[in-house]
Amino acid sequence: MKGKLPVFDFEPCVSCSVCVLACPFSCITLSVNGVDALKNLYPKVDASGCTGCGICEKACPMGAIRMDGNA
Amino acid sequence: MVSCMGSILEVDLTSGEIKKTKVPDEIYYNVLSGKGLGAWYCLKNIPAGADPLGPDNILGITSGALTGTGALFCGRWTVVGKSPLTGGWGDSNCGGMFAPAIKQCGVDAIFFRGVSEKPVYLYMDNRTCELRDASAYWGLDATEAEKRLTEDSQKGKKLPRVAVIGQAGENRSCIAGICNDGGRIAARSGLGGVMGSKRLKAVVLAGSLPIRSAQPERVKELSSVMGRKIKRMLVPPVSGAMLPMVGRMMGLPVSFPMDGAMSGMLLKKWGTPMNQALAVVSGDAPLKNWSGGPKDVPGANKEFNPDKILAMETAKYHCYSCPMGCGGMLDTGKVPGMEYDETHKPEYETMNQFGPLLVNNSLDSIFIINELLNRAGMDTISAGATVAFAIECFEVGILTKADTDGLELTWGNTQAIIALVKKMIAREGFGDVLADGSRIAARRIGKGSERLAMQVGGSELPAHDSKNDGHLVTHYAAEPAPGKHTVAMDLMYNAMSLCDICSWAPPAKLRNKKENLEPTETVALATAANACYTMMMDGAGGCYYGEMMGVHTFKLIEYLNAAAGWGRSGDDYMEIGKRVQTMRQLFNVKQGIDPASVKLPGRALGYPSLRSGPLKGVKAPYAKEQVSLHWKVMGWDGETGVPAPETVEALGINALLEMEVGA
Ligand code: SF4
Ligand code: SF4
Ligand code: SF4
Numbered sequence: 001m002k003g004k005l006p007v008f009d010f011e012p013c014v015s016c017s018v019c020v021l022a023c024p025f026s027c028i029t030l031s032v033n034g035v036d037a038l039k040n041l042y043p044k045v046d047a048s049g050c051t052g053c054g055i056c057e058k059a060c061p062m063g064a065i066r067m068d069g070n071a
Numbered sequence: 072m073v074s075c076m077g078s079i080l081e082v083d084l085t086s087g088e089i090k091k092t093k094v095p096d097e098i099y100y101n102v103l104s105g106k107g108l109g110a111w112y113c114l115k116n117i118p119a120g121a122d123p124l125g126p127d128n129i130l131g132i133t134s135g136a137l138t139g140t141g142a143l144f145c146g147r148w149t150v151v152g153k154s155p156l157t158g159g160w161g162d163s164n165c166g167g168m169f170a171p172a173i174k175q176c177g178v179d180a181i182f183f184r185g186v187s188e189k190p191v192y193l194y195m196d197n198r199t200c201e202l203r204d205a206s207a208y209w210g211l212d213a214t215e216a217e218k219r220l221t222e223d224s225q226k227g228k229k230l231p232r233v234a235v236i237g238q239a240g241e242n243r244s245c246i247a248g249i250c251n252d253g254g255r256i257a258a259r260s261g262l263g264g265v266m267g268s269k270r271l272k273a274v275v276l277a278g279s280l281p282i283r284s285a286q287p288e289r290v291k292e293l294s295s296v297m298g299r300k301i302k303r304m305l306v307p308p309v310s311g312a313m314l315p316m317v318g319r320m321m322g323l324p325v326s327f328p329m330d331g332a333m334s335g336m337l338l339k340k341w342g343t344p345m346n347q348a349l350a351v352v353s354g355d356a357p358l359k360n361w362s363g364g365p366k367d368v369p370g371a372n373k374e375f376n377p378d379k380i381l382a383m384e385t386a387k388y389h390c391y392s393c394p395m396g397c398g399g400m401l402d403t404g405k406v407p408g409m410e411y412d413e414t415h416k417p418e419y420e421t422m423n424q425f426g427p428l429l430v431n432n433s434l435d436s437i438f439i440i441n442e443l444l445n446r447a448g449m450d451t452i453s454a455g456a457t458v459a460f461a462i463e464c465f466e467v468g469i470l471t472k473a474d475t476d477g478l479e480l481t482w483g484n485t486q487a488i489i490a491l492v493k494k495m496i497a498r499e500g501f502g503d504v505l506a507d508g509s510r511i512a513a514r515r516i517g518k519g520s521e522r523l524a525m526q527v528g529g530s531e532l533p534a535h536d537s538k539n540d541g542h543l544v545t546h547y548a549a550e551p552a553p554g555k556h557t558v559a560m561d562l563m564y565n566a567m568s569l570c571d572i573c574s575w576a577p578p579a580k581l582r583n584k585k586e587n588l589e590p591t592e593t594v595a596l597a598t599a600a601n602a603c604y605t606m607m608m609d610g611a612g613g614c615y616y617g618e619m620m621g622v623h624t625f626k627l628i629e630y631l632n633a634a635a636g637w638g639r640s641g642d643d644y645m646e647i648g649k650r651v652q653t654m655r656q657l658f659n660v661k662q663g664i665d666p667a668s669v670k671l672p673g674r675a676l677g678y679p680s681l682r683s684g685p686l687k688g689v690k691a692p693y694a695k696e697q698v699s700l701h702w703k704v705m706g707w708d709g710e711t712g713v714p715a716p717e718t719v720e721a722l723g724i725n726a727l728l729e730m731e732v733g734a
Binding site: 014015018020024030039046061063 | 139141142143168171172175227228229230279290291294295298299301302306339340384385386387389391392393394396399
């Protein structure tokens, strides 16, 4: 059952990796570089493994994830 | 406690038996998880007189009560046990991604006893839990072993998380730590040597169980408010070259309350290396083995300008659940003489211990030594202090080239320092003499060398001068794991507003720094309150830099209440901290440590006093009285430092020690 994919909003995201650990399928990595001047890494989803379960969205403390992407 | 898993894993490495056992809920209620749970278990189960490197010692790997709940700054794991360095209580904590992995395997802690016949590692996931042959990994450095263990044990996409020892731990060095995430290290107290003595190479965790909290929405709300504040925090538009000016201000003889967010701004930009440029000027950094002033390390501010490090940074590094990211990965491909292309950004402690403390003015050598020691799994604080000790022994003629395998161990001889570090890691020649820290080295060398070892109770002093931060006069000596700056400092107390959550913590006020060196009840209340708060925070799995942001930013009490579904007050939580601190001290007493004999070396108290710099002439003449007052506030005997029976009873410790883990 594949639904929507998570979409990350880097504005509120604090690069905390909570979503990385929360994803039961290890689909998220912090790997997007170059978004801010401090060189913080930001999350990215591996669409091929994502089931669209939404666990990451619930776990994110910053409200930085929306299940909105196209699978 | 809802946010804890309620169980621990007990592993007997001699018999190979593994048991998952339930922990009574009263234990969490009284000591939380992490260091508190570890203190309870070790005080109860490590017999008096246990050989720290023998089968009776227990090595505990613990997670925090808030870890994995979505609480920010709560991704620290803590290793506990009897320290081979001090002979008493040992603990150390570390970040990275390992802490939540413990709980995701369904336990709050893993306790190892016994000694395995052959090298092994523990593998654990949701269903499996077994000891596996580690002979293929024994002998590898920690980073390489972690990489291979991760690859070899990965099933599907779930990335296992690994805590592992390097050569220092394998060689049972008393200053070895335990590593994870390619160079983060739980460094202090020598517990990596304990792990090596058990022939336990690694702990590999691949569970994915959920971690709950009683009020997840409230936890999220607290995180979101703090996270937004930190995200928006402006990074000051100052260059690294301007930091010495800030250091000059910090070096003024006044101590004053400030908003902890100040330090957060600097850490967010530079990480801890920002402190190097401040510390030489302010008097925070001990120089030339605690005997020098800024004039003795000319050029240090320029050489250690943190902007140079920023220019090498490829990405920031955040521990799990950290919104700040004081860490960073550096591209070291162009560092002359460096074998590795990457290293974790060195911490201030590492920089000072191998830089100005040794009059070594080479930033490049810091990267080399940082990576060597992180891979070997050796504490950079203890190793640097021990090298400083050796250099001064050489300079004053206690050692000669005949003792040092031909090394010209003079101040600032960068190549000799690097060569010596390699020998210490390999326990080769003169390196073997130094590989267990400075107190043991002084015993081996003799000739009155112990006066040059800057250690307290066996533990080397870190890179903060106690004459500058008077609370450290107490903490370095009175802390059950002595010689640590991470339990509390005046600097931290000024930033925390502890008086707003604790009825007996005095407010920080503008005052002369000298007042911190006097035996007053105000100072003792502040040092005791800070230590108790830190114990409680360690039980939660919190980070020291989160703590430093102050109670109005990092709302630990609210977090714990929301995660556990409790409605407890700040004073209640401070009592938890006092209980844990008292248990750690009881552990020392049980193991035959005489707290009154744990004393700072003369230089740390201004005997002889410095002849130049901001600490010129500063003395701390009341160290004994300061420690005694601190003990009294803790409810311990002011003369002996032994917790008073009434205190032990009032804290309910005896009843807790009677409780057992169950099937
Ligand atoms: S939606 Fe589920 S599977 Fe996809 S990234 Fe989020 S947690 Fe992982
Ligand atoms: S959990 Fe949220 S804030 Fe943290 S890294 Fe993921 S998206 Fe960013
Ligand atoms: S502030 Fe630094 S040490 Fe603390 S959790 Fe964040 S990255 Fe780790």
